[in-house]
Amino acid sequence: MKKAELIKQTQSEFDAMLLDKSIETLKIWNCKIKDFSKLNTLTNLRELAIFSFETGTLNNLKELKNLEKLRIIHLPQIHSLEELTNLESLTELSLESLPSWDSSGKTLIFDNLNSLSSLTNLKKLVLMKAKVLNHGLSPLEKLNKLEVFETDNTFSVRDFAKLSLKLPKVKCAYFKAYHSVNYSKCKKCDSFKVKLTGIENNKMLCPICNIDKLKKYEIEFEKLKNEG
């Protein structure tokens, strides 16, 4: 498999490297590129990782029909994911915000996830610090091959509950009412806290001291799940 890496390179170095159409794996890291349109010519590409994609559009990738793995970090200007529809070979898709956004509360914002419903070969999906304006997580219900869904607490508890019912085998930290975190401890009993699922429940509780409250969240989660 022909691999190529561009790290801290310029537009002309990017354009020159992309003359080689045999590239199958490409990493573009920290480059000063304004025009990513030549990417579409790399039709043998199977793996692509880009950081950052601030000046790119998904139009620049839509011809890459053999692409199996796509990872993009920092795509703040992209709101429509429609151009991903034809990338049906994808088994792994990762769309991530800047790690430094974590504490600022900033998120990526997508119109909807509808185009992802045609990516039925996906086994792993990562949506890091991303919100969607319409239809929530429901377009993901058709991803029958999905094994892992890594995300943040940026969706409603109803969205997570519904998807967990449709895709019961998928590994996702938010497919239950709460999950334990190893970065915050209860001041009273020193247990690791748990994080509640759902953007509307964005808080942490102690699994010992708050056990009654947590039972209520568990019941609520099951109720939402059964509403389908």
Ligand SMILES: [Zn+2]
């Ligand atoms: Zn406690």
